[in-house]
Amino acid sequence: MSLTLDILSARAGHPVEPGELIEIDVDLVLANDITGPLAIQEFDRIGRRRVFDAARVVLVNDHFTPNKDILSAEQAAQTRQFARQQGLPHFYDVGEMGVEHALLPEQGFVCPGQVIVGADSHTCTFGALGAFATGVGSTDAAVAMATGRLWFRVPSTISVNFEGQTRPWVGGKDLVLHALAHLGVDGALGASLEFQGRAVSALSVEGRLTMCNMAIEFGAKNGIIAADRLTRAYLDDRPRRPEVGPRIGAAGPRIAAGGADRVAAYTFDATRIPPMVATPHLPSNGVPASEVGDVPIDQVVIGSCTNGRLEDLRLAAAVLRGRKVRRGVRCLVIPATPTVFRQAVAEGIVETFLAAGAAVSTPTCGPCLGGHMGVLGPGERCVATTNRNFVGRMGHPSSEVYLAGPAVAAASAVLGRIADPEEVVT
């Protein structure tokens, strides 16, 4: 049985089958300053005075914050007011706020066997710790906040194996961009993507979070990786939060095994995957960074729920240390959480970025979705460690986004064109 079916069966109280519609209890409901206000409005229409469990509703003002304009300030105020009125202990605002999908695992909200819904498509990130986590809309989030339950169509599972050992400068982002180039943006439509294999087991939890983060870019319902020794070690370092643990079903590590619910399996040889770039305007346009030719760039963004964790910043700093961002390129580094920011300061990484001529900002989703803090003008080209490069994603519809991991992004900042890290660090 696949990991996802195992979790959903435990939760439903009977062995579930792909295609079956089930209504089950959820452990955590997440919303942000864009999807939250709409969810709150729908929550109010349902007519329940209180959320089902204040500890299990997490609101994070991370998208248009620090507020980009008056309307977005009003939206942030709506989640703030709701959190106060409902007495939500887990409301994160500027100062404590981080990019939600980096913040929640870091702060111990995610553990194996949970069922998590979030009004943000990248909620699938949390599957890296062995949870079933999926993005939903604001109405779904409202109903989950009111009742603690939600309906799901049980997905079939597609397993993606990465055998072999990753090459230098290659991380979770390169592996996932490579797989995405093969499967396509609807290659796992509505399915569960289970990442496994030696190269995945060898990745840090941070690298695994990057991989599951992009499950949605395959059209998948969720991404998931079996919990193992590294997962346990990661969880041991987090704050303990039994109040958000699985309400039903075991929390123990689950081991993936063959099963009839698997509809497809792909195997890639990680030793053959180089640092990757996805060219405009689909995340599935992945090609080796060394093969895109001379593509000059205007901006680099290093951050986001995909690649804004400490390991990502360390990798970017390893490329930028003792080097300069090329004149004419704006390089923005956005640590995904305050903890990442503080650690980056303590390790001297922030100093490395500043010395290189990069701008370092407080956590925000800002530029990834063309919100603020690095919006692109007409015809501008950006290398971003984010997850989407659709038309107009980061600004003007004629601007272009190339997706990459932090090493490629940093190397590109140094050379002023898309570059493989090997071209910079020899």
Add this chain to the structure above:
Amino acid sequence: MTGRVWKYGNNVDTDGIIPARYLNTSEPAALARHCLADLDPSFAAGVRPGDLIVAGANFGCGSSREHAPLAIKACGVCLVVASSFARIFFRNAINIGLPLLEAPEAAAEIQSGDNLKFDDQSGVLTNRTTGRTWTGRPFPVFLREIIEAGGLVELTRRRLADEEVRRP
């Protein structure tokens, strides 16, 4: 409902349907003014109540923003036909009452500007330009319950009220 077809290709994403720079409000009328802004700048000004959107595979991929189906619905679009839908968009549309029809053949054959009639009771779609008709696959019972209740919030309200009545 009858209306004109606006036809698009595969992988219409939610940034294309409603760019994030307009997400500082969730007011449907405000969202409608920018619907498909980056994909087809002529859409928002030209769309009329009863019009239809027809597209290829994976319609609504990308972000979970419910603002996307809300914007389309607020434009008066009576039906979105696609060869397949991205799953979060699909949920959101069902939950807010925007009718969808997953019909690969219809999505391939219908052309921009065709005049279509959609009967939301029978689920029959008629191309009045060519005379062809299609019927979508019926939704599972639970999804039909959501649609018939007028959305997931209405259904939940009703169920919670029933629970209150049953409680001694």
